[in-house]
Amino acid sequence: MKGKLKLEKGSLVTLSTHRKAAKALLETAPVYSAQHVNQADSKKTGKAQKRGTLKHKKFITTSKGLNFESFPMQLFQKAKKYGIWNPSDIDFSKDREQWQQLSDEEKKIITHLSALFMAGEEAVTLDILPLIQVIAKEGRIEEEMFLTSFLWEEAKHTEYFSRFVNEVMVSRPDFEAFHGPFYKVLFYEKLPIAMNRLSEDASPLSQLKASGTYNMIVEGTLAETGYEAY
Template sequence: MVREGFKTAREGLQDSFPLQLYHKAKKYFWDPQAIDFTVDKASFAQLTPGQKQASLHLASLFVSGEEAVTLDLLPLVQVIAREGRLEEEMYLTTFLVDEAKHVEFFNLLIREVAQEDNLERFHGDNYKRIFYEELPKAMNRLLDDPSPEAQAEAAVTYNMIVEGVLAETGYYAYYRAAEALKEQGVKLPGTLEGVRHVQRDESRHIAYGIYLLSRLLSENPSLWDTVERRMNYLLPYALGVVQDIFRAYPEGFPLKLEMGEFVNYAMGQFQKRYRRLDLARNQNLQEVERIALETAEGEA
């Protein structure tokens, strides 16, 4: 490949939505090593065996999910780079750093607070379908097939389902569990600090995923069938992940959470993403960029 020139020399960086996300990522940089888990470690020791098991169950889904998205992101970065979308690539470099930090945070949480290993026992069939099969398959397809269809399937899997439905529902679970534990005098300041950082990072990731899919749909309106089919295909497995964690405790979830509440929350996240993308397919590229920039101030 012979390069024909450089965008920065020719016209400079464009003040686009992805560049705004890049600036926000720099502004909100954080270090998992700086989180103090002293109180959390003492609190974990106060939990009942069932509460400890449920806490590890939730953490295991996060740490492996974060490892999966870290490992599987690179093909998308390569596709965007080959297309010459410099500002998007710049943001995606921070995206990858974010995912690495999330792995580090949940690893610290498990090893320092719970001092536990071998958590794959918590990975059920629905979880494995998404993280062991569908996510790597969709992302690695981009290595040989950078088509808009392949990009759309990858973004739906990664940003809309894994991050937009499962991760968002997981954060909600952490906050609700912390509320319940606080009633019995158990505090988890380090855990909640890290979860807030992770959620803020991933709100940018989801915003980029919506932007990417909106751009693809604007350029190729016929992609809507691909997007809709992919979202509807993955939804039962995503809801299954949520249901499985509760079904593992037939006598009641030890952290005082109810399955119906979280299934409804997950469905609400799915419907919210679905509506956003349904609107995007009727927008042109200028509208996609304008709407994204107008909402940028509200994004973390």
């Protein structure tokens, strides 16, 4: 794949700070590339053929069986054990008291940060679906199973920030006024476009761009650092 990759302007700067992860991602690309070519070969025209590609030919569980030793299944085990927190269990009454003692500037900073996280979590809850769909269609059931817990977690993040602002802030501010031009480019445009493109083009390069945008830029860089700011 080396030399053939054209990521968007600026994204390589970000990727360069995550070399190990980027390298691992690139190494997996040729595997899916080979699979994709086979799939493309079998894509003949005609409605009957189209319907054929929608059918199941085999089920993993009843043929070779789930691979419980695989990395995604190990992650799934961890998610079921440690990922069962419930945002509704959190009592915000103390935070609400503290909120009333904050200065206007402090309130504005937290409102700003919350406005970015609220829409950000909603975006990742919505936009990961085309990626899970591609993985399911490629027969990677163990990966899909892990991603079901990942998706549920994102939905809980979405709920968490909404509960936080509802319970803590006295009035509801205009959150979207805090969505500046750069934020809008990424969360209103780049992320949904990179993810939704997978419905039309599930090639390895398209998957790489989607993962790069979602996991490395949005989750790995923005969310991870953003959480530190709270």
